Amino acid sequence: MTPASLVRRSETWNFDIDAYTNPYTPPSPLHRFPPWLSRFLGYRKEQKEDVGNVLGAVWSCVGTVLGLAVIAAVFNNTASIRAHNPPALIASFGASAVLEYNAIRSPLGQPRNALLGHTISAIVGVAITKLFQLSPHFESVKWVAGAVSCGTASALMLLTGTVHPPGGASAVLAATSPEIMAMGWYFVGLVVWGTTLMLGVGLGVNNVQRRFPLYWWTPVDLRELQRRRRRDGRADVENDVQPEKIVDVVREGEEKVSLGGIRIEAWGVEVPEDLVLSKEEAMLLEVLRERLRKRGDDGVLERVPSSRPSTDCTMVLSRSGRSGSDTEVLYSVT
Structure with missing residues (x-):
């Protein structure tokens, strides 16, 4: 240098x-x-x-x-x-x-x-x-x-x-x-x-008709800073989720929540066959699934039987339909 x-x-x-x-x-x-x-x-x-x-x-x-x-x-x-x-x-x-x-x-x-x-x-x-x-x-x-x-x-x-x-x-x-x-x-x-x-x-x-001090230590809103740090901490946890983990099969009889055609259960995720997920969307589903699993461990959710065979709901890695292209890795249902 x-x-x-x-x-x-x-x-x-x-x-x-x-x-x-x-x-x-x-x-x-x-x-x-x-x-x-x-x-x-x-x-x-x-x-x-x-x-x-x-x-x-x-x-x-x-x-x-x-x-x-x-x-x-x-x-x-x-x-x-x-x-x-x-x-x-x-x-x-x-x-x-x-x-x-x-x-x-x-x-x-x-x-x-x-x-x-x-x-x-x-x-x-x-x-x-x-x-x-x-x-x-x-x-x-x-x-x-x-x-x-x-x-x-x-x-x-x-x-x-x-x-x-x-x-x-x-x-x-x-x-x-x-x-x-x-x-x-x-x-x-x-x-x-x-x-x-x-x-x-x-x-x-200075406080009879005016205001002093404007702050004692820092002008930064420390409450908002702490709230932002908590939000960032949750975002970091979500970003740490590995997309490759979303290969679990939805098992019959596990805790679940249905979101407009997407079914999230404690041990897997069920997505419509024609829906292709981006990397970020897959991460979000994994975070929700993990939260359900933890709640299930505590006995919070009831067990609801699944209506579809597990072989219809397996999420696997795939690429977009354009052959020969180096597009972003997406996730779909097979």
Whole structure:
């Protein structure tokens, strides 16, 4: 493989982490909660348009003031936090406030992105900074640590579906702010706690006349996804049926069901002599026959005597009537 072809192939590479997590993610239970509670968790039985930008501006201002004030009050009045001498307010929270109280319909400001985006960025920022601090020339190259931290955090957020632009600021602060560098890994916990407080304020303020969040983990309808997977699973079972199995003779006295001239019994299928089945049709009949057999094993169906001799009802492999042609293999009755 040449470098040029590798570059061309890489243009189509795509990693969707939700394709791996969604099958194991439980659907939202919010519809089961009392209305007064589910409303402030973002659930709406009936969807409606967002308010106009005048009310949006008012609530955005109220939310931003309250959110940042709550974070600053907690950080500056909690003894265990003050012991680490944090800044009065972590700057990246200001950028988060714009997303979580203003652009509340943006995927970038939903809880998954806000919480995990900030957390991933803080972890990356602290880890890379500590690696750079092993160098005796750290002070002269810490700007490189900031750039590498932000770039790495950005890549990880994209791959994990947690892109939150203010997270990039958290990664840079971990490498360039003396106060935050002194906190070390404690900064990660501080970011998680601050983001949680901000989300809590958002749930209250943003749900008075608007709606937040639009989703907690994924915008995909997980209930519909699970129903589709169950349907696909049944289809896979049907596709796994081998057409060659449909050579059973209908035996006298077995369970049966009649479908407009086609008789399906637990141990075989009876089809009119002039009817030629396609491969897919034969598979469907085999699936129905197998279901009858399983029900018969449980004693569900009654035994009904057959009126035709078994030799009239044997299904065998045959080809379409055109001689010398390589047409699709079909099934008929002999």
